[in-house]
Amino acid sequence: LTTEQFWDTARRHLIRYNRAGFVPAIIERANGAHLYDETGRSIIDFTSGQMSSLLGHSHPAIVEAVSESIATLDHLFSGMLSQPVVGLAAALARTLPAPLTRTMILSTGGESNEAAIKMAKLYTGKHEIVAFDQSYHGSTHASGAATYCLSRSGYGPVAPGNLIIPTPNSYRSAFRKDGEHDWQAELDFGFAMVDRQSVGSLAAFIAEPILSTGGIIEPPDGYFAALRKKCDERGMLLIIDEAQTGLCRTGDWYAFQRDGIVPDILTLSKTLGAGLPVSAVVTNDEVEATCSDRHFMFTTTHVSDPLAAAVGLTVVRTLEEGQFDVTARRLGEQLRRGLLDLQARHDRIGDVRGRGLLQGIELVMDRETKEPADDYGTQVTAACFELGLHLNIAQLPGVNSILRLAPPLTITEEDLDAGLAILDQALTIALD
Numbered sequence: 001l002t003t004e005q006f007w008d009t010a011r012r013h014l015i016r017y018n019r020a021g022f023v024p025a026i027i028e029r030a031n032g033a034h035l036y037d038e039t040g041r042s043i044i045d046f047t048s049g050q051m052s053s054l055l056g057h058s059h060p061a062i063v064e065a066v067s068e069s070i071a072t073l074d075h076l077f078s079g080m081l082s083q084p085v086v087g088l089a090a091a092l093a094r095t096l097p098a099p100l101t102r103t104m105i106l107s108t109g110g111e112s113n114e115a116a117i118k119m120a121k122l123y124t125g126k127h128e129i130v131a132f133d134q135s136y137h138g139s140t141h142a143s144g145a146a147t148y149c150l151s152r153s154g155y156g157p158v159a160p161g162n163l164i165i166p167t168p169n170s171y172r173s174a175f176r177k178d179g180e181h182d183w184q185a186e187l188d189f190g191f192a193m194v195d196r197q198s199v200g201s202l203a204a205f206i207a208e209p210i211l212s213t214g215g216i217i218e219p220p221d222g223y224f225a226a227l228r229k230k231c232d233e234r235g236m237l238l239i240i241d242e243a244q245t246g247l248c249r250t251g252d253w254y255a256f257q258r259d260g261i262v263p264d265i266l267t268l269s270k271t272l273g274a275g276l277p278v279s280a281v282v283t284n285d286e287v288e289a290t291c292s293d294r295h296f297m298f299t300t301t302h303v304s305d306p307l308a309a310a311v312g313l314t315v316v317r318t319l320e321e322g323q324f325d326v327t328a329r330r331l332g333e334q335l336r337r338g339l340l341d342l343q344a345r346h347d348r349i350g351d352v353r354g355r356g357l358l359q360g361i362e363l364v365m366d367r368e369t370k371e372p373a374d375d376y377g378t379q380v381t382a383a384c385f386e387l388g389l390h391l392n393i394a395q396l397p398g399v400n401s402i403l404r405l406a407p408p409l410t411i412t413e414e415d416l417d418a419g420l421a422i423l424d425q426a427l428t429i430a431l432d
């Protein structure tokens with residue numbers, strides 16, 4: 001198809017599934033941290049695909065794993081096991097703190113959260129699920145019901161029993177006074193609301209350790225330990241969703257490790273497949289045994305898929321062999337230095353936050369009032385794309401001014417600096 005025919009055909013035959021619309025380029029090839037459009041132009045990928053291509057595009061180890069698996073063992077009956085499935089379960093147990101030793105392999109993030117929520121309900125015999133008001137856990141029914149930023153309009157009735165607490169957002173928190181963020185009061189307030197609204201059936205709290213889609217929000221030190229305590233006091237399970245943060249991206253194997261807690265259920269997705277649809281639910285013996293006794297049933301066409309598991313296993317091994325947690329910390333420091341330098345020169349950068357290779361900048365009209373600079377954010381990302389850098393804005397209602405920077409862990413220092421230089425130019429160009 002010519003470029004004109006391509007867009008004409010797309011307009012006539014595709015379902016438009018996202019509010020932001022499609023990026024106006026035809027990407028023909030992707031390799032490492034680079035995308036190449038129909039004109040051969042190179043674009044640095046600061047979104048790692050959909051935050052998923054952790055090792056860069058078409059990493060040789062992944063290409064080999066897929067080629068070998070598709071040629072020898074592609075797909076099986078859902079109740080059949082294979083070496084890659086058991087191998088991935090053991091590999092994840094090796095990288096995780098005890099007692100997170102039991103794994104189930106699925107395809108997508110929403111699906112892994114559906115399974116985790118069902119397990120929590122079965123284990124506790126209760127049904128209410130609590131989440132942060134800015135978290136994102138998926139677009140499927142139960143994961144979407146725990147995702148308050150997704151519009152409910154037109155999709156009712158939504159799964160009942162979903163409650164929220166305020167995201168501990170120190171940048172704009174109402175609990176921030178004189179530069180101090182009283183997160184304990186914010187958490188107590190949230191749980192006072194939960195206790196008042198609950199019908200006495202609290203099953204689980206589901207949380208991202210760093211909220212990504214909601215605007216790169218990192219709850220303060222000590223917060224998750226206090227949240228864990230609130231869950232324990234109420235007999236609720238804690239589900240941690242590391243779709244984006246898991247597997248070295250933030251500088252630790254798992255972001256929750258920084259918080260000194262261990263969840264009852266962990267979900268992994270995006271980064272586990274490094275660009276392919278692979279997800280996992282991990283839990284402990286006790287939750288697994290109780291669910292199994294109660295006839296836990298969550299089969300999908302691709303549960304325990306050998307191809308997906310072979311990819312996941314390759315990702316874990318590649319990260320282990322390359323010590324990518326160290327790499328993410330090193331590149332994360334370079335990224336942070338670059339972003340702080342930009343903040344020193346561009347008044348519209350109100351805040352810089354995040355960890356490792358998951359960082360964000362919040363654009364404001366005025367650093368004192370923190371008024372969001374929504375249109376400016378859109379203009380900056382458009383200018384970046386023109387200049388050869390793809391990054392994106394947190395797409396949620398009310399947070400259109402946060403730029404997310406999450407390049408692959410295999411990006412070179414030169415490409416990271418080149419991306420930052422483009423962002424620098426774009427921040428100036430977009431002012432005109």
Ligand code: PMP
Binds near residue numbers: 138139242244270
């Ligand atoms: N959890 C988190 C934290 C995510 O960021 C996402 C995707 N943005 C999901 C779950 C849903 O994953 P998927 O799109 O693969 O269903």
